Amino acid sequence: MEIIILSITPIFLIILGIVIRTGKANFLIAGYNTASKEEKEKINEKELAKSMGNLLLILGGIQFILPISQALKLGDMNILGVYVNVLFIFVTIGGVIYMNTAKKFKR
Template identity: 30%
Template sequence: MIFTATLFILIGIAIKHGKMYNLIAGYNTMSPEEKAKYNIEKIATLFRNVMIAMAVGILVSYGFASWLNIPKIKVFGMFASILIGLPYLLIMSNSKKYRK
């Protein structure tokens, strides 16, 4: 669980601050003309924020599970964070808000 949360944080930071935009699905296959239509800086910020939010959700559920000694909370928290975060990320990143 902690490894997954750390991985999400590292990916979010790599996309935003490391400018590793090729980690964003579909962006690396776009032509330069298509890439110019998108505000990649704002999309990278969205990716960083959502990835960190998912990591925080995983870590909070891990903490509660350890504190209450109920291991099922860990699994529920991880899946809930991912099942909420990924659709949000996909819907928001494909919205017109991030087009120039």
């Protein structure tokens, strides 16, 4: 039962990543949906959606480490949980910094 509960978040992130990557849910990207028309014209929406979708797919994959390791009974779950969460935080921060500084999102 715990494995099913641990799998909810990664599955949600992966589905959301796929939907955003296809460009059908760009309104869910924080900051982009509240930007003015002038600011939106400066941004390459396709590249932003692709990168945001990729980030969500990677984060979903990171979160899948816990249920898989629990199903295979690999190691101590408390220590592994700390490592997974630290990795999740660093990837999130790195992805946000990349998306705010990369030139490929500018038109």
